[in-house]
Structure formats: C-alpha cells, structure tokens
Amino acid sequence: MNKVQHKIAVISGKGGVGKTVVTVNLAMAFAKHGIFGRVGILDADIHGPCVPKMLGLKGQNLRVGPPGIFPAIGPLGMKVVSMDFLLPSQESPVIWRGPLKMAAIRQFLSDIVWGELDLLLIDLPPGTGDEPLSVMQLLPEMDGVIIVTIPSEVSQDVVKKAVTFARQLDVDVIGVIENMSGFVCPNCGTRVDIFKVGGGEKMSKELGVSFLGRIPIDPSICEDSDRGLPFIVGHPNSLGTESFTGIVEKIRGFLNQGSRCLSISREKEVN
C-alpha cells in the first residue's frame, strides 16, 4: 500500500445512490488524464460487488504469481480487485458476518500486488458497519472520503450519518456528490425532478463540507453500466460526463493541496 500515492474511499450511508457508478466513472476520468495503469479500484462491497460488471470484467480472475495476487486489468489499465472475481457463480451469495469480511478486506489491501498507483478508489458498501470501519482502520493514511447522495431527504438523512462517521474516525471529507439529480425528458425537454434536486448541496452547506457537483439522471448510465462500458467513455459529450470531469478537477485540487503527484501525472499528459 505504500506505493499507492493517494487513497480515497467512496461512501454513501444509503445504498443505491449510484456509488459504484460514481466510483467507476471517477476512476476512468482520472485514468483518462493520467498515466496508463496508475489508477486502481478496490471493490470493498463483499455482498454485492458490481465494479467488475460495470467495467466489462465479468468472468475474469485474479492472477496469482510469486509476489502475490495481481489485480484484474480493465480499460485504460485500471487495476481492479473485487470479491466478484472469487465467486464460483453469479448467483453465489457471500453469507459472511463481520470478522470474515474484515479478513477479506485486509487481504485485499495487503496481499494484492497493486504496484505503483497514483490513485486507489475504494468503493465501500452502504452503511457505517463492518466494511467501512475495517477500511478506515486498515488505511489510517487515507486522503479522505467522497460522499455520494441522491437529492431526496430520506437519502440526505442517512448520508449525514456518513459525514459524522468520517469525522468521528478522523478522516477528511473531500466533498459531496449529488447523483440522480433531476431528469430531462429526451422527447419534450421537460425537467422532472424524480428524486428532487439540490438536496446534496443543501446538506453540504449545513454540514460545512465541500459540494463537488451534480450528476443528472440519464438512462444511458444504466445501459452503459449493464454492458460494462463506463458512461464517460460511452457518452463522452454528455452532461453527465461534463459533471464527472468537473468533479475530478475539484478532487485533484483537494489532493494537490497535500501533494504534487497527480499534478505531475497531469503535466506529463499535457506535454
């Protein structure tokens, strides 16, 4: 883990707010403007791992070599580790209690040959229980957490708990992303706020944390995720991709306050 420059966990408190979609697309956006093979994703959702499916890596396995276990390699050289690679079939549930899950996450962090990475994003399952707690305790040197919410009050209420959770564990909150923020009918252009809009920004202000941006509802996000194509690759000119790009800039800004690694990668690409 000491060759991994930056580590960021993506958390939500509430499930189904699109945390994995956000993780995968942020990772791809970083990789697109970085060095090949220097971004990784640890899918720490033991019960419902979705990262491989969304990156088109279903059916791959982790390769084992003398130095340890190697991550699967996705688009743009993305290094991916997920429980999904270890399951015998799609239908197999992982019926584990906390201590086993902590052991699995510890192995994912220590026994995997991640190599040199500029950034590792850790996709955490919802809640403030075993898995998030394990990751926070096993990676005390984490840069911070990104919190994903949808605009609804119900989601905000749960996500506030995630902010308190991070603070109690003394981890920086990089900022809040509001996903599924408004929907525009592709036929008539009418805007329908299916899960309301603006709740994430309001919550950020209330809690005194940065607001990173909004990602609108777009049926292509679901379609792309289902066929294993990250949305920002499948729809580079969409409003959603624009949002992701803006959010990545803000995260870079946060990381560069403390280090110059990612800005160096950036310069190399620009030159």
Added chain:
Amino acid sequence: MNKVQHKIAVISGKGGVGKTVVTVNLAMAFAKHGIFGRVGILDADIHGPCVPKMLGLKGQNLRVGPPGIFPAIGPLGMKVVSMDFLLPSQESPVIWRGPLKMAAIRQFLSDIVWGELDLLLIDLPPGTGDEPLSVMQLLPEMDGVIIVTIPSEVSQDVVKKAVTFARQLDVDVIGVIENMSGFVCPNCGTRVDIFKVGGGEKMSKELGVSFLGRIPIDPSICEDSDRGLPFIVGHPNSLGTESFTGIVEKIRGFLNQGSRCLSISREKEVN
C-alpha cells in the same frame, strides 16, 4: 413473537432499489384492508433506518412499560420499531460491527411488546451479511421473503444472490417485485426506461420464483416519502398504488395457502 401470525422479510441484495418504500407501502396496503393495529414493521436496517421518516414518525420514541418496550404507533395503527427511535440525533451514525447488530435485532424481536399482529414486515438492509443472517436465524418460522429489485442487470445480478441466500437458509421466496420500472413523462407521455424494464420478471423466470408485480417510477413516491406520507395513502388513484394493491393480493394468496388468518381479517372488513 408467537402472537405474530405472519412474518415476512423484505430483502434486496442491492441497496437503493426502494426496499423501504416497498415495505412501508405494502404494510399500509395490508393495514388498510385489515384490522386496526394488527400490522407491524421492524426496521432492521441498523445503519440507515428510514421507516420512521417515511411514516411521519420522526422524533417519536419507544415507550417503556412494565411488560417491556412498546413500538411507536403510525398511521392505521401501524406498530413500528426502528433504530432511528433510539438515536440522539439525525446525524448520529451507528458505528457497530456485526455482533452488536445481532444483539440489537435480537432485542427488537424479543423485548418489544408487539402484541397480537396479523403481519410483521421486516425491512432488512442490503446484502447477505450480519443483519439478514441474524433475522433469518432468529426467526426460523418466517413465512418467507419478498425480494425487491430494479430492472437493471447490475441490480438483478446482486438480487440473484439474495434468492440463493434465502434458499440456502431454507426460507421460502414469496416472490420478486420490480421497482422503478419505467417512467412516463408527465408532460408528453413519452415512456423512458431509466433503469430499463422487465428485468425483474425475467430474473424470476430464470430462478423459478413468482413474480409479484412492477412499480413504475413516480416522482410522487419520493415526495411522499420525504414528507412522511405513505405513497398509497397520498396517491390512492395512481398506477403505483394499483400495483401495490395487486402485489398485496398475491402475497395474501401465498399466506392463505398456509393459514386463514389474513383471509379472516379481510372478511371482517368486507362485512
């Protein structure tokens, strides 16, 4: 628990598929056509309890009396127990590992004075870890589980694990509900399948379990949930309410195969 005629757990595998919305509205639909005060909800989501908010019970407390702890009372006499009633503030996270969560759930089941109930719905958090496992082991005489999914393949993949989970624990699968199934623009009537459509039914066939019905996307569901009004009460003449009613009929059919309790409640109401 022996005065509770029927016990059904609502599970999903994946978070954010609207499991709590489904639980609350199914409970209300049962209560509407049953005897006052004979339906209960146990919110077994320790980290992100949302049932009280959706029933307008925020800020209530559980009352303690000589026989034990009494549930909060919601609309139509709904008996509700949730971790949320025990937290000092909205922002307080429950940073607990598995064993503590199991202890809390055991107390919710054994120390609460539920009284005589026709039906207890148990809203489980996503995944196949500590909480679902605890509930299944603590309530071996459960009637069965209802599985909620959204139509996307990513959700189906995770939900299949929930079906296997129930089967491995020898619990009946009552059926699958497809939530967030298609969206119709309120302005022009164009149908947009934001999370696709039909995936839940397809999955049910593949796995050989009953399909209970589809609930369309409706912004009112989010609005009603946020203001603490169950959707089927706030919008009794909507397509969504029609779906919930149809689903409840199918569940009644399942329960009546094994007992006559709910059909009796039904007759009383009709006369």
